Amino acid sequence: MTRLAVDHITRYRYSSPVAVSYNEARMTPQTDAQQVVLETELDISPAPATLSTYRDYWGTKVQTFDLHTSHDQLTVRASALVEVHRSEKQHPPEELLDWEELSSAELFEEFSDYLPQSGLTEPGEELRDAAQRLASGRRPHEAAGELFAWLRGQMEYQPGTTGVHSSAEASFAARKGVCQDLSHVAIGALRSLGVPARYVSGYIHPDPEAPVGQPVAGQSHAWLEWWDGRWHSWDPTNHTPAGDHHILIGRGRDYADVTPFKGILSGGGADSALEVEVSITRHG
Numbered sequence: 001m002t003r004l005a006v007d008h009i010t011r012y013r014y015s016s017p018v019a020v021s022y023n024e025a026r027m028t029p030q031t032d033a034q035q036v037v038l039e040t041e042l043d044i045s046p047a048p049a050t051l052s053t054y055r056d057y058w059g060t061k062v063q064t065f066d067l068h069t070s071h072d073q074l075t076v077r078a079s080a081l082v083e084v085h086r087s088e089k090q091h092p093p094e095e096l097l098d099w100e101e102l103s104s105a106e107l108f109e110e111f112s113d114y115l116p117q118s119g120l121t122e123p124g125e126e127l128r129d130a131a132q133r134l135a136s137g138r139r140p141h142e143a144a145g146e147l148f149a150w151l152r153g154q155m156e157y158q159p160g161t162t163g164v165h166s167s168a169e170a171s172f173a174a175r176k177g178v179c180q181d182l183s184h185v186a187i188g189a190l191r192s193l194g195v196p197a198r199y200v201s202g203y204i205h206p207d208p209e210a211p212v213g214q215p216v217a218g219q220s221h222a223w224l225e226w227w228d229g230r231w232h233s234w235d236p237t238n239h240t241p242a243g244d245h246h247i248l249i250g251r252g253r254d255y256a257d258v259t260p261f262k263g264i265l266s267g268g269g270a271d272s273a274l275e276v277e278v279s280i281t282r283h284g
Contacts, residue, residue, distance in 0.1 A: 001085040002244040003038075003283040006203050006218065010261050010276050012074040015269030021067045023263030027078035028061045029202070029247050039081040046071050058257055060250030076261060080247075081283070088233060088241035096141045097229040103194050111196035111227065113253060120254040121199075123188035124169030131189040140195055140228040147189055152239050155182055164255060179222040180255050182236040187254070190226050197226040198251050200233070201258035205245040205280045218280030220260060221246070 008027055031037045044051070048065035056062050067074070101107070108115060117123070123131070134150055135143035158176040168188035171181035183199055190197040204221040223235040223242050233242035242248075250258040 001083060001284075002205075003081065003083050004203075004205055004245070004247060005281040005283055006078075006080045006082070006247060007215075007279040007281075008078045008203070008220070008260075008277070010076045011274070012268075013273045013275070014072045014074075014267070015271035016267055017070045017072050018067070018074070018265045018267040019070055020267075021074070021263050021265035023065050023067070023074075023076075023261070024259075025063045025065075025076055025078065025261050026056075026060050026201070026250055026258055027076070027260050028063065029080050029082050029249055030059065030061055032248065034086040035082055035084045035248060037080060037082050039079075041079045043075075043077040043079075045073075045075045056250075058250060058252045060252070060258060070267075082247050084244045084247060086233075086243055086246060088243075089230075091230050093139075093141075095229055096139070098139055099194070102140055102228060107196075114196040114198045114227070115191055115194065117188060117191055118254045118256070119167060120165075120256060121168050121184050121188035121191060123185070123192050124167075124172065127169065127172045127185065127189050128192045131192050135193050140193070143193065144190060144195065144226055144228070144232075144234075148186065148234055148236065148239070151182070151186060151189070151236060155185060155236070157182065157237055164259075179235075179237040183222045183224045184254060186234065186236045187224050187226075190224075195226055195228060197224055199254045199258065200225055200242070200248060200251050201255070201260070202249045203247040203278065203280060204235075204238075205247075205282060208245060210282060212282050212284060215279045215281045218278040220276075220278060222255065225251070 049068045051065045134146045156176045161176040168184040171177040187197040200223050210216045252258045
């Protein structure tokens with residue numbers, strides 16, 4: 001078990017005043033079977049006219065707020081203290097499904113959210129064909145492992161080569177991307193085989209050797225979960241299942257379902273700047 005404190009600051013500096021804005025933040029971790037949220041706080045400057053909270057279709061906590069006073073800067077600071085006890089369980093082969101069981105109509109209906117491709121996970125012909133070759137003669141669980149190992153040699157983590165709207169097909173063609181892209185590529189390949197897969201948004205503490213109490217520069221992070229009779233996790237950036245240093249915020253079909261912060265505004269100018277800082281401190 002690991003106790004982690006997260007401090008996530010998003011700051012917009014506008015080149016001209018914003019008259020009004022409507023915003024959504026998905027920046028609060030959730031409590032589930034593998035993590036417990038002990039404290040959370042959301043600070044917004046300037047103070048919003050309205051603030052409300054709800055759970056979206058995917059179970060993510062969403063905080064919405066409106067600003068109706070003129071402002072040239074917006075700062076959203078989300079902080080949380082979370083206990084994480086996440087581990088990947090090993091399941092006997094008889095508990096895991098074969099291809100025939102996985103392709104049943106009942107399971108297609110149950111996992112209909114996580115089987116169809118989206119614009120961000122569409123893998124393209126090259127990746128589809130490669131996934132089919134890797135799966136040939138293997139059970140779903142073995143095929144997923146082969147796919148992850150193969151993608152490790154194919155994809156390079158490299159910031160600045162893609163954007164938030166880059167598709168799995170485009171990222172795979174470039175063989176480069178960030179955690180979001182690597183997750184979309186793996187999800188698209190799994191879905192092309194008929195394996196349910198979902199996108200996970202959260203944070204990761206990047207330095208397990210950092211002393212307790214020492215803040216480190218963390219980062220928003222993405223990984224995936226896939227199902228073959230049981231849900232399993234995989235972090236394609238770090239080539240490992242999600243563990244005690246992964247903090248979950250939300251799940252969805254792809255990045256668009258769990259975007260950390262988005263909104264619409266009137267004004268702001270063409271030269272606005274965005275700054276994001278994430279600090280994570282291990283407390284035990």
